[in-house]
Amino acid sequence: MMNPVVVKGLTVAYQEKPVLKDINFEVPEGKLIGIIGPNGAGKSTLIKAILGLIPKAAGQIQIYNKPYRAKDRVVGYVPQRGSVDWDFPTNALDVVLMGRYGHVGWFKRPGKKDEAFALECLRKVGMADFADRQISQLSGGQQQRVFLARALAQEAKVYFMDEPFVGVDAATERAIIDLLNELKEQGKTVLVVHHDLQTVKEYFDHVLLLNVEAIASGPTESTFTMENLHQTYGGKLAFLEKGQMIAEQK
Amino acid sequence: MSYEAWIILIGSMAGITCGITGCFLILRKLSMLADAISHTVLLGIVLAFLISQSMNGIYMLIGAAVVGLLTVVFVQLLHSSGVQEDASIGVVFTFLFAIGVILITLYAGDVHLDVDHALMGEIAFVPWDTVQIGFLPELPKAFLMLSAVLLIVLVIIFLFYKELKITSFDPAMAAAIGIPVLFIHYLLMGMVSLTTVASFDSVGAILVVAMLIAPGASAYLLTDKMSVMLILSGVFGVAAAIIGYYAAMLFNVSISGSMAAVNGILFALVFFFSPTKGYLFKKFALKKVKYGSEQ
Numbered sequence: 075m076m077n078p079v080v081v082k083g084l085t086v087a088y089q090e091k092p093v094l095k096d097i098n099f100e101v102p103e104g105k106l107i108g109i110i111g112p113n114g115a116g117k118s119t120l121i122k123a124i125l126g127l128i129p130k131a132a133g134q135i136q137i138y139n140k141p142y143r144a145k146d147r148v149v150g151y152v153p154q155r156g157s158v159d160w161d162f163p164t165n166a167l168d169v170v171l172m173g174r175y176g177h178v179g180w181f182k183r184p185g186k187k188d189e190a191f192a193l194e195c196l197r198k199v200g201m202a203d204f205a206d207r208q209i210s211q212l213s214g215g216q217q218q219r220v221f222l223a224r225a226l227a228q229e230a231k232v233y234f235m236d237e238p239f240v241g242v243d244a245a246t247e248r249a250i251i252d253l254l255n256e257l258k259e260q261g262k263t264v265l266v267v268h269h270d271l272q273t274v275k276e277y278f279d280h281v282l283l284l285n286v287e288a289i290a291s292g293p294t295e296s297t298f299t300m301e302n303l304h305q306t307y308g309g310k311l312a313f314l315e316k317g318q319m320i321a322e323q324k
Numbered sequence: 325m326s327y328e329a330w331i332i333l334i335g336s337m338a339g340i341t342c343g344i345t346g347c348f349l350i351l352r353k354l355s356m357l358a359d360a361i362s363h364t365v366l367l368g369i370v371l372a373f374l375i376s377q378s379m380n381g382i383y384m385l386i387g388a389a390v391v392g393l394l395t396v397v398f399v400q401l402l403h404s405s406g407v408q409e410d411a412s413i414g415v416v417f418t419f420l421f422a423i424g425v426i427l428i429t430l431y432a433g434d435v436h437l438d439v440d441h442a443l444m445g446e447i448a449f450v451p452w453d454t455v456q457i458g459f460l461p462e463l464p465k466a467f468l469m470l471s472a473v474l475l476i477v478l479v480i481i482f483l484f485y486k487e488l489k490i491t492s493f494d495p496a497m498a499a500a501i502g503i504p505v506l507f508i509h510y511l512l513m514g515m516v517s518l519t520t521v522a523s524f525d526s527v528g529a530i531l532v533v534a535m536l537i538a539p540g541a542s543a544y545l546l547t548d549k550m551s552v553m554l555i556l557s558g559v560f561g562v563a564a565a566i567i568g569y570y571a572a573m574l575f576n577v578s579i580s581g582s583m584a585a586v587n588g589i590l591f592a593l594v595f596f597f598s599p600t601k602g603y604l605f606k607k608f609a610l611k612k613v614k615y616g617s618e619q
């Protein structure tokens with residue numbers, strides 16, 4: 075079977091010191107994959123490099139056996155929520171419609187069908203009632219759902235989500251994870267940057283442990299181990315103890 | 325057409341063109357760039373004059389548009405190599421502007437191209453500065469130039485509406501779905517340069533900044549839709565031109581200055597009285613909440 079994401083020898087540097095060093099990993103199709111690592115580990119950078127948003131110093135990235143090309147429209151992206159200006163004069167439905175722009179083509183506007191589809195995506199994340207709401211008047215969790223709906227509207231095969239669970243309540247987190255599982259059942263591959271070590275084993279089939287280097291990647295059972303966590307989080311003791319508890323618990 | 329009608333028409337066209345172009349600068353938090361471009365284009369105009377040895381509007385337009393774009397390119401280069409955005413704008417702005425001023429004083433001191441005129445241009449004389457092209461009757465140069473630029477701006481916005489919108493709101497997402505973010509950025513900046521230059525000649529560089537930023541800023545406070553914001557900014561631009569003209573007649577002051585001042589006054593009114601985002605409304609809403617909770 076073809077692996078949807080293959081990364082070989084990826085190195086990325088903003089300045090002289092690399093933030094990602096010789097990263098190698100592959101992810102299997104139709105799985106939920108957690109990208110785990112401390113702040114500043116390079117998780118967002120990894121996603122941006124894969125999407126071609128920042129240049130890579132070395133290495134190869136293949137999406138379904140081809141170098142990533144945005145116009146193939148196989149990749150959907152949910153950025154960190156803080157990355158946009160929520161005071162922008164637009165409403166929730168409009169933001170979700172942006173997910174259709176890649177399908178619409180030059181010089182055209184999204185049509186009635188796109189609008190209906192966008193509304194359907196909003197409904198899937200439980201936000202249909204907020205379609206006309208100015209985006210600054212949404213709560214953090216609601217904004218996150220709008221971003222998720224926008225990713226659904228992209229109809230991609232591989233999704234990258236940067237911390238979709240940050241700042242959402244337990245019910246929303248549940249709703250999001252249900253949605254991700256639904257995507258998985260449709261054969262889509264979803265990579266999620268995640269911080270809460272407690273829920274890793276419950277949510278993800280695979281994990282990638284990252285801290286500048288790829289510490290380990292593979293099935294959660296065999297990869298999310300105390301030893302690997304130790305390596306990933308290094309000297310951060312508080313984390314370690316917590317990690318130990320979790321690793322032993324499960 | 326009467327003198328009065330020409331002034332109001334040309335002022336309104338500058339108002340619309342600047343207003344809608346300025347909206348995108350505001351949405352991208354690049355208002356300062358308007359200030360920079362409106363000054364650095366001076367260098368383009370001087371260079372165009374020195375190279376072509378003529379005062380032909382077309383050469384000036386091209387020269388100014390090129391330097392306007394260069395301003396943006398330099399700012400982008402500095403910014404992407406780690407200098408803060410506002411600092412980049414400040415450095416490029418003052419540097420290019422200074423070269424322009426030096427060149428003027430060195431080579432062009434004796435022609436009509438003086439700094440005062442370039443910065444404080446006066447719309448009052450515009451109706452008399454006419455040309456005759458092809459089968460058209462004799463028309464004011466400023467009118468022809470602004471018509472052309474307004475048309476270009478409207479066509480660009482019409483064709484690239486969704487690209488302009490998504491690259492303003494979420495450039496990372498835009499890039500991820502294959503929209504050429506940098507191309508759209510430079511397209512927009514080319515638009516800003518053209519708009520600036522075309523308006524520059526009639527109202528002066530400093531006042532162009534008022535026309536670029538104030539209408540969009542007012543419109544921003546009145547709506548939650550980008551399309552409405554664009555239209556409203558045009559309306560504010562026209563309103564400022566009309567009111568500004570009559571105010572200038574009434575108080576016997578500079579027409580350009582008056583138009584710019586009215587832009588500021590309109591913004592102040594909206595800032596205080598906007599029904600949703602206005603200062604007074606927010607205060608009032610707060611009072612109501614307090615009052616309500618005391619009961």
Ligand SMILES: Nc1ncnc2c1ncn2[C@@H]1O[C@H](COP(=O)(O)OP(=O)(O)OP(=O)(O)O)[C@@H](O)[C@H]1O
Nearest residue numbers: 088089093111112113114115116117118119120237
């Ligand atoms: N635009 C940038 N310019 C220079 N350095 C950067 C830039 N963006 C990130 N970095 C650096 O690269 C490293 C990795 O950043 P990145 O945002 O990828 O981390 P992350 O794993 O997503 O962290 P977090 O969990 O906090 O989101 C950090 O050390 C950061 O300081």
Ligand SMILES: [Mg+2]
Nearest residue numbers: 117118154236
């Ligand atoms: Mg991050």
